[in-house]
Amino acid sequence: MKRSKVLGLVLLVCVVFTATVFAAGQAEQPKKITALYFSSTYADAAKSYVDEFKEKTGITVEIVEYPYISLYERMGLALATGDTSYDLVTVACQWDGEFEPFLEDLSDYIERDNWDEADIMQKLWQQSGIWNNRIIGIPFANTPQLISYRTDLVGTPPKTWDEFFGVCDELYDPNKGFYPIAVPGVKEQLSGLWMSVHWSLDGRWADEDWNVTIDAEETREALRITKRWFDYADPAAPAWGLPEADAAFLNGKAAFCFAWPTLGVAVQGDNPERSKVVDKWAVAGFPAEKTGVTNLSSWDIGIPKASKNKDAAWEWIKFYTSKEKQLTNFTDFSILPSRTSVWENPVIKQSKMYPHKAISDKGAVIWWRIPAGTMAETYVRDAVANYVTGQWDIERAVKYMEKNFKELLAKYPPAEGVKNTGR
Amino acid sequence: MARHNVSIRYSKLDIAYSWIFLMPVIIILFIAAFIPLLSGLFLSFNEYKLNMPSIPMHLIGLKNYQELFKDELFLNALRNNTLFAVVSVTIEMILGVMFAMMLSDDDKLSRFMTTIVLIPMVIAPVAAGTLWRMMLDRTYGVLNYFITLLGFSPVSWLGDPSIAIYTIIGVDIWQFTPYITILVLSSIKAIPKSLFDSARVDGASSWKLFSKIILPMSSPVIIVVMMLRFIDAFKVFDTVFVMTQGGPGNATEMLPTYIYQQGIKFFRVGYSSAIAVVFVIAMSLISYGYNRFRAAQLRRLN
Numbered sequence: 001m002k003r004s005k006v007l008g009l010v011l012l013v014c015v016v017f018t019a020t021v022f023a024a025g026q027a028e029q030p031k032k033i034t035a036l037y038f039s040s041t042y043a044d045a046a047k048s049y050v051d052e053f054k055e056k057t058g059i060t061v062e063i064v065e066y067p068y069i070s071l072y073e074r075m076g077l078a079l080a081t082g083d084t085s086y087d088l089v090t091v092a093c094q095w096d097g098e099f100e101p102f103l104e105d106l107s108d109y110i111e112r113d114n115w116d117e118a119d120i121m122q123k124l125w126q127q128s129g130i131w132n133n134r135i136i137g138i139p140f141a142n143t144p145q146l147i148s149y150r151t152d153l154v155g156t157p158p159k160t161w162d163e164f165f166g167v168c169d170e171l172y173d174p175n176k177g178f179y180p181i182a183v184p185g186v187k188e189q190l191s192g193l194w195m196s197v198h199w200s201l202d203g204r205w206a207d208e209d210w211n212v213t214i215d216a217e218e219t220r221e222a223l224r225i226t227k228r229w230f231d232y233a234d235p236a237a238p239a240w241g242l243p244e245a246d247a248a249f250l251n252g253k254a255a256f257c258f259a260w261p262t263l264g265v266a267v268q269g270d271n272p273e274r275s276k277v278v279d280k281w282a283v284a285g286f287p288a289e290k291t292g293v294t295n296l297s298s299w300d301i302g303i304p305k306a307s308k309n310k311d312a313a314w315e316w317i318k319f320y321t322s323k324e325k326q327l328t329n330f331t332d333f334s335i336l337p338s339r340t341s342v343w344e345n346p347v348i349k350q351s352k353m354y355p356h357k358a359i360s361d362k363g364a365v366i367w368w369r370i371p372a373g374t375m376a377e378t379y380v381r382d383a384v385a386n387y388v389t390g391q392w393d394i395e396r397a398v399k400y401m402e403k404n405f406k407e408l409l410a411k412y413p414p415a416e417g418v419k420n421t422g423r
Numbered sequence: 424m425a426r427h428n429v430s431i432r433y434s435k436l437d438i439a440y441s442w443i444f445l446m447p448v449i450i451i452l453f454i455a456a457f458i459p460l461l462s463g464l465f466l467s468f469n470e471y472k473l474n475m476p477s478i479p480m481h482l483i484g485l486k487n488y489q490e491l492f493k494d495e496l497f498l499n500a501l502r503n504n505t506l507f508a509v510v511s512v513t514i515e516m517i518l519g520v521m522f523a524m525m526l527s528d529d530d531k532l533s534r535f536m537t538t539i540v541l542i543p544m545v546i547a548p549v550a551a552g553t554l555w556r557m558m559l560d561r562t563y564g565v566l567n568y569f570i571t572l573l574g575f576s577p578v579s580w581l582g583d584p585s586i587a588i589y590t591i592i593g594v595d596i597w598q599f600t601p602y603i604t605i606l607v608l609s610s611i612k613a614i615p616k617s618l619f620d621s622a623r624v625d626g627a628s629s630w631k632l633f634s635k636i637i638l639p640m641s642s643p644v645i646i647v648v649m650m651l652r653f654i655d656a657f658k659v660f661d662t663v664f665v666m667t668q669g670g671p672g673n674a675t676e677m678l679p680t681y682i683y684q685q686g687i688k689f690f691r692v693g694y695s696s697a698i699a700v701v702f703v704i705a706m707s708l709i710s711y712g713y714n715r716f717r718a719a720q721l722r723r724l725n
Binding site: 102239 | 470474475476477478560563579584668672673687688689690
């Protein structure tokens with residue numbers, strides 16, 4: 001009896017000791033947050049700031065990165081299932097409407113800290129981070145779609161598509177392996193490029209009240225222009241992604257490159273080890289035609305509702321989207337800023353990337369930011385890619401988009417009061 | 424020849440032990456296969472978009488199934504997948520049996536060649552797809568380099584919609600023929616040597632040896648391998664995803680990439696479940712057909 005009492009006492013002491021040590025450990029454990037990033041320059045930039053942030057705030061940030069193609073599904077599944085793995089997510093602006101129900105409204109944080117929201121480009125913010133009057137993200141990368149071109153071959157960038165194809169006619173020389181246009185023809189890139197043409201021609205998918213207007217001459221003309229690009233492109237271009245298109249341009253085998261300049265040409269174009277076009281390239285908008293409106297790639301950073309470290313996550317947002325970091329983002333990682341004051345910095349004003357500002361000011365837009373936005377964009381992908389590769393005729397492509405848009409809007413309507421602010 | 428039906432009587436204890444040993448597998452199968460399958464079946468009768476909490480899941484009966492057979496991209500994916508599976512598995516089987524025959528000698532060279540043949544099989548499909556994508560590039564790819572050396576124009580293996588699917592079939596054949604070779608080879612090696620010796624004494628030619636001994640004796644294995652490959656071919660994902668992402672246009676879209684798109688990209692849980700259910704039923708029927716065929720073959724051999 002006595003022995004059992006002693007044994008019981010020893011066990012009790014052990015339990016109390018373990019619990020105390022565990023509790024002390026928990027209390028002393030430094031704060032850690034996990035951020036889900038697009039694995040490109042955005043994640044590279046974030047990773048380079050982690051140590052500095054920890055020094056300033058004591059908060060450890062783990063950057064988890066995925067390529068674009070799998071980021072969406074990772075993020076979507078994590079958000080929709082209430083997964084608490086991520087305290088921060090970087091959202092492509094086209095996904096705002098899809099993920100909005102699962103993201104924290106940042107208005108209270110902005111108000112609480114008197115955060116300098118006026119410096120964020122307001123037009124951009126409406127397209128990236130604000131959805132249905134809720135602030136679900138702060139934009140940090142503002143990239144309207146532009147093209148890179150060879151200054152030694154093209155001179156002044158063409159203003160119309162007729163001029164553009166005239167230049168292509170002059171430069172086309174397949175016997176020397178020179179194809180004037182380097183175009184990423186894989187579906188997900190081609191659809192965005194088509195949108196830039198469509199919108200510059202004043203085409204729309206639907207009016208403000210979501211009445212579908214895709215069956216129009218602008219749609220057909222944009223399809224014809226997109227198909228014509230391939231007459232001047234490497235025959236393998238329908239299978240090209242961004243790296244292949246960039247490689248062709250950087251190897252001096254093309255006069256125009258339709259891949260996002262900030263992801264390839266701007267990073268490597270003036271590196272003599274990787275480029276044969278050093279000091280021979282610049283960026284410009286697509287031939288403006290009627291409106292000059294182009295496709296927008298913008299990323300915003302937000303906090304999942306399920307996060308358990310919201311305050312720490314907000315600290316990172318303030319840090320990562322600050323003026324100082326946006327400037328470093330630009331100089332070291334070719335990420336274009338979302339702050340007006342940063343665009344005014346002489347370093348950016350004098351850079352080759354500055355034409356992005358003018359195109360951004362013209363009002364670059366993204367496709368429908370509604371919960372079924374990805375579905376809509378996929379219908380465009382299929383229609384454009386099948387038409388361009390000669391598998392569908394133009395009428396089939398247009399009718400396919402129209403039919404599916406109508407069905408999609410009937411089945412998954414945008415929330416009440418949400419207007420079509422894009423095209 | 425008279426056949427003997429031998430019936431073995433098991434004791435109750437034997438039967439109890441059998442169930443005890445089977446239970447873990449049954450439980451795991453129930454949790455890992457049947458529950459998801461039943462849940463998928465239930466979801467397939469519902470409209471459910473995971474990223475739209477404003478529209479809760481609701482029953483719509485057979486509408487997802489009706490939509491499925493009107494969906495032109497689903498039907499296109501089904502056509503592509505069938506073409507892919509039939510052509511690739513047929514060629515893989517012919518080549519696999521041929522290679523197995525060539526490697527069936529027990530000499531050093533055969534053993535060395537068997538090791539070499541295994542290489543494509545051990546490369547992960549994603550890595551193989553990436554390598555082939557680079558090698559098949561029209562401008563920088565090594566294959567077109569050799570083609571141009573021979574004086575022909577380079578071929579746009581992945582950019583031409585009429586060629587792309589055959590290119591992917593070619594890569595699949597390259598990767599999985601060794602799998603068939605190895606399994607068929609093992610079944611050839613299991614055939615008693617005395618059969619060959621007797622046949623040779625009777626003056627049988629090589630063709631007779633193959634058609635009268637090797638092929639019939641290996642056929643149960645060949646049928647099983649064919650079934651596994653056929654089902655695998657219908658589940659092709661990595662190679663297509665890496666090499667073409669279903670393009671150009673929808674020229675190489677397959678059922679798994681389509682299910683992925685509907686379920687993971689569109690979050691259309693109900694609709695993607697309906698496709699998956701149809702897929703499972705089709706594969707089960709194919710497996711059933713193969714098993715019947717194999718059973719008939721075994722009976723014939725007995």
